[in-house]
Amino acid sequence: MRLCLVSDSHRHRHELLRAVKTLQPLDGILHAGDETSDAAWLMERVDWPVYAVAGNWDAVTSAFPHERILNCGLKVLLTHGHKLRVKEGLTQLQQHADEIDAKVVVYGHTHKAQTVVYNGRLYVNPGSLASPRGGRERTCALLEIECLRDEEYYQVRASHVTVQGDIVHSFLHTFHPRSSDNRT
Secondary structure, eight states: OEEEEEOOOTTOHHHHHHHHHHHOSOSEEEEOSSOHHHHHHHHTTOSSOEEEOOOTTSOOOSSSOSEEEEESSSEEEEEOOGGGTGGGOSHHHHHHHHHHTOSEEEOOSSOOOEEEEETTEEEEEOOOSSOOSSSSSOEEEEEEEEEETTTTEEEEEEEEEETTSOEEEEEEEEEOTTSSOOBO
């Protein structure tokens, strides 16, 4: 499964569409908030499903809740992260992911591209397509989830990509759902 991860697009729709087209073919797009109007705009222009959540700039609605839990072979939590204070660190986000047993967590709000593993869970912030912090590149991310040997294990690759299609960073993590042995 190939998923485009975006966040904090803040009405930079040209960059948003360019990033999505750069990463195709896709199975879906996950927008981690801050400009749900961008996600709605994108839904009218692409052939893939777009799953989006409300950020701190957005109104929470039934179409754009605070968080979504998606089954992509592995349980994926999609949230903006502002309610979980991700600018102060990932502690509250990690606790929430543990509570719901999400294996992959996609979040935004910090405008910083980041991929980390903590307690066997993969956390991915695609960065910002509008105003990145901690780097000069406007980024999104490509999440590739591959089930191997009849769900014996999953390989997940998270790659941060510029709107021009250049890979800035790539990270591979292996999940063994039937055991607690999850390793990078």
